[in-house]
Amino acid sequence: MRRRDAVSAPHTAGPRPRAVVVGGGFGGIASALRLRARGHDVTLVDRCARLGGRAQVYTVGGACMDAGPTVITAPHLFDELFALFGHDRAEFVRFLPVSPWYRIRFHDGEHFDYGPTPRIESEIARLSPGDVDGYRRFAAHARKLFDKGFTELGDQPFHSFGRMLRTVPDLARLRADRSLYGLVSRHIRDPRLRTALSLQPLLIGGDPHRTTCIYALIHELERRWGVVFPEGGTGALVDALTRLLDLAGVEVRTGTTVERIAVRDGRAVGVDLAGGGHLSADVVVANADPARVYGHMVPDVAKRRWTAPRLNRLRYGMGLYVLYFTTDCAYPDVAHHTIAVGPDERDELRDIFDRGRLCATPSVYLHRPAATDPGMAPHCGGDSFYALACTPNLRAGIDWGEAAAQVRERVLDRLEASELPGVRGHIAAETAVTPEHFAHAYLDRHGSAFRIQPLFTQSAWFRFHNRSEEVAGLYCVGAGTHPGAGVPGVLCSAKVVERVIAAGAPA
Numbered sequence: 001m002r003r004r005d006a007v008s009a010p011h012t013a014g015p016r017p018r019a020v021v022v023g024g025g026f027g028g029i030a031s032a033l034r035l036r037a038r039g040h041d042v043t044l045v046d047r048c049a050r051l052g053g054r055a056q057v058y059t060v061g062g063a064c065m066d067a068g069p070t071v072i073t074a075p076h077l078f079d080e081l082f083a084l085f086g087h088d089r090a091e092f093v094r095f096l097p098v099s100p101w102y103r104i105r106f107h108d109g110e111h112f113d114y115g116p117t118p119r120i121e122s123e124i125a126r127l128s129p130g131d132v133d134g135y136r137r138f139a140a141h142a143r144k145l146f147d148k149g150f151t152e153l154g155d156q157p158f159h160s161f162g163r164m165l166r167t168v169p170d171l172a173r174l175r176a177d178r179s180l181y182g183l184v185s186r187h188i189r190d191p192r193l194r195t196a197l198s199l200q201p202l203l204i205g206g207d208p209h210r211t212t213c214i215y216a217l218i219h220e221l222e223r224r225w226g227v228v229f230p231e232g233g234t235g236a237l238v239d240a241l242t243r244l245l246d247l248a249g250v251e252v253r254t255g256t257t258v259e260r261i262a263v264r265d266g267r268a269v270g271v272d273l274a275g276g277g278h279l280s281a282d283v284v285v286a287n288a289d290p291a292r293v294y295g296h297m298v299p300d301v302a303k304r305r306w307t308a309p310r311l312n313r314l315r316y317g318m319g320l321y322v323l324y325f326t327t328d329c330a331y332p333d334v335a336h337h338t339i340a341v342g343p344d345e346r347d348e349l350r351d352i353f354d355r356g357r358l359c360a361t362p363s364v365y366l367h368r369p370a371a372t373d374p375g376m377a378p379h380c381g382g383d384s385f386y387a388l389a390c391t392p393n394l395r396a397g398i399d400w401g402e403a404a405a406q407v408r409e410r411v412l413d414r415l416e417a418s419e420l421p422g423v424r425g426h427i428a429a430e431t432a433v434t435p436e437h438f439a440h441a442y443l444d445r446h447g448s449a450f451r452i453q454p455l456f457t458q459s460a461w462f463r464f465h466n467r468s469e470e471v472a473g474l475y476c477v478g479a480g481t482h483p484g485a486g487v488p489g490v491l492c493s494a495k496v497v498e499r500v501i502a503a504g505a506p507a
Contacts, residue, residue, distance in 0.1 A: 016041045020271050020281040022258045025053020026487060027478035028287030029241050030081055030494035032250045035285070037084040038502060042250045043279055045271070047257040051242050053287070053478075054442065054449075057235035061326035061429025063378040065386060066234040068322070069487055070367045071203060071337065073221055075228050077491040081241070085248050092240035095228040096372050102227075103335035104196045105418045107343040112196050113335075117223060128190035138187040138197065138216075139223070145174055145213065146220035154483050155495040157466055164461035176214050177456060183213035195345050202365075202390065204485035205317030205450020207349045212456040221488060229336065229372045260297045261286070261474060268473040283473050283501055290464035290480040291316075291445040291452070298471060305469050315458060317450040317485075318352050319393040319435030321407045327382045327426040331419070334383075336371035340364045340418040348390075356396030358403060362389040364414045382428060385420075387411050393435055394447040400434040408432060451480035459484065466496045475501065 017040050021032045024046035032044045050056060056067040075095050082089040089095075100113040113123050117139075124135050148170055158164055175183070181198040188194050200218040201211035230237040245252055257274040261284055270280040286293045291314065294306035342348050342363040351359045367386035369376035377383055389411050392398060412424055435447030444451065452458050464481045468474035477493045479485035 017282040018280060019043070019283045019285060020045060020279050021285045021287060022271060023053065023287030023478070024048070024051035024252070024254070025287050025478060025490065026055065026241075027490040027494050028053070028285070029238075029245065030077075030491050031285045031287065031475075031477045031497050032245060033081050033084060033241075033248055034494055034498040035283075035501065036248045036250050038498065040283075043253060043281075044245065044250055045253045045256045045258055045273075045279070047255070048441075049255050050238070051245075051252065051254065052235070052238035055234045055238050057233070057238075058324055058431060060324050060384070060431055061378060062380070063326050063376075063384045063429075064233065064235065065324050065384055066367075066369070067324075067433075068386070069234060070229075070369070070386065072228050072230065072234070072237075072487055073218075074225050074488040074491070076225065077488060078237070078241075082244060085244065087244065087247070089240070092243060093236050094231040096231055098227040098229050098336050098372050100335060100337075101222060102199075102337045102339060104199070105338060105340045106192050106195075107341055108192075109418075110192065112192065114196065116226070124193060128188075128193055131188050131190050131193055134187035134189070135193075135197070138184060139219065141174070141183065141187075142216040142219040145176075146217040146224075148174060149214045149217045149483075150221060150488075150492075153460070154489075155492045155499070157496050157500050158460040158463075158482050159465050159467050159469075159500070161461055167460070171214070174213075176212050178213045179209050180211050180213045180215055181208040183216055195341060199339060201454060204454055204479075204489070205448065206454040207353050209346065209349060210353075211454050212459060214456075214459065215454060218486070227337070229369065231373055231375070233369060233373070233376055258297070260299070261293070261471065263299050263471055266472055268468075268471050281473075283475060285475045285477055285497060287476075287478045289442070289444050289451055289478075290476050292443045293476065294470065295445070298468075298474070303470050306464075311445075315453045315455060316393055316395065316446045316448040317453045319391040319438065319447045320449045321389045321391050321404070321411070321432065321434050323387045323408060323411055323430060323432045324385070325387070325430035326378050326384045326428045327420075327423065328380065328428045329426050330370075330377065330381065330383045331368065334366070334368045334371065334419050336368055338366040338368070338419055340366065340414050342414070352390050352392055356392045356398075358391060358398065358407060358410075359389075360410065362391075362407070362410055362414060364389050364411050364418075366415065366419055378428075380428075382426075387415060391435060394439060398435075400436050404432060404434050407434075450485040451478075454484050466493060467500045 019040040100115040102114040104112040184198045198208040258271045259274045262270045268284040348359045365388040438444040439447035
């Protein structure tokens with residue numbers, strides 16, 4: 001492994017600018033590294049004992065299990081961070097290809113293996129031969145949306161409404177006002193394939209029937225770079241990035257809570273720590289829920305746009321129930337990523353987003369990392385799993401002290417009916433989290449795991465800006481900001497922040 005402590009663009013005239021990054025998720029880590037590479041002295045502060053944000057690691061029954069995220073796409077965005085300091089990411093952590101990318105199990109028992117173009121077309125031909133040509137038309141449209149939404153705009157700031165207006169003709173031509181499900185349905189007739197090809201918004205907290213079809217770009221993103229898994233789990237990727245932070249000279253303070261953004265004369269001058277203490281800074285980057293930042297961390301006198309009533313009017317994303325468990329036997333035929341679809345996907349989404357109630361027969365996402373990395377299985381010869389069901393967020397008022405056990409049974413019912421027959425009798429150890437965990441551990445407003453929904457009216461200029469409109473010198477990065485949730489979106493938001501700070505002028 002090469003070590004090169006010199007940054008790629010060191011600051012040479014006068015004292016180095018100081019940056020404090022609040023929050024050590026992927027967005028915060030990427031921002032810290034990018035600013036360090038531009039010559040800033042950087043301190044990264046996180047309230048958790050370990051970096052990674054949601055990418056924590058649990059020990060369940062002697063097995064190390066990723067808390068999330070589990071789906072890694074656009075791996076080159078991680079490669080870029082290591083290259084900033086002359087390193088090859090593969091020297092720190094290997095990325096293993098996942099195949100199939102996802103297995104979608106329909107309620108009728110049929111399955112659909114989602115993967116590269118030849119595989120997906122053969123699967124469509126197997127299930128609905130008349131939809132192959134329609135799929136090709138959909139894929140071509142998704143490519144156009146990718147070129148506009150990811151390649152052209154994904155790492156560009158949207159701080160002026162004028163910039164938003166300049167994109168409107170292209171977005172109108174691509175019918176970005178249409179939902180992703182609506183776009184898929186225009187080309188695909190089989191209802192199962194319509195569901196399968198419009199599931200991506202669920203990975204970023206959205207309802208496919210309402211999320212703008214801009215997010216069809218995820219389909220092209222997966223086709224272009226595939227789906228990978230870090231050897232040793234997402235936790236191993238966080239460990240690799242932590243080593244890189246150390247080599248780059250970024251100061252890391254874990255177990256440290258930032259109470260508020262310190263503001264003087266309308267400008268961020270640092271952060272105040274819980275229990276006393278202050279870190280001075282020329283710029284502050286918040287890798288936290290922007291609703292939390294503006295609702296609790298920025299002084300009221302500094303707020304004009306993101307006032308309490310405005311924050312309350314936003315449409316927040318769904319909550320999550322996640323069951324982590326090990327088994328005393330292996331399930332070698334289960335894919336790495338499986339989505340077991342419930343009997344009425346549309347009604348389930350209405351329960352989650354409209355009615356605020358728990359679905360009686362939920363869809364379940366099942367993560368089995370040993371399918372790609374056998375080293376992730378427990379040493380006893382069993383298997384390890386992460387089973388996720390989407391739920392309403394805490395605005396629904398659900399009593400999770402009682403509901404957690406109920407959801408657990410519904411999740412296991414779905415798994416026993418699909419991928420894991422009789423699994424209840426083989427569970428060796430388990431733990432679970434609910435939306436309350438996301439509210440308390442990560443301070444997500446209403447326990448919304450993906451922050452605000454990816455609606456058209458909450459995207460680009462309408463979303464939280466990467467450069468604060470309220471406080472000069474304050475920047476926001478992560479799932480709640482432009483371009484949005486998901487690992488590629490979060491890493492691109494760090495590129496936006498770097499670009500805007502480097503420019504030092506409105507964008």
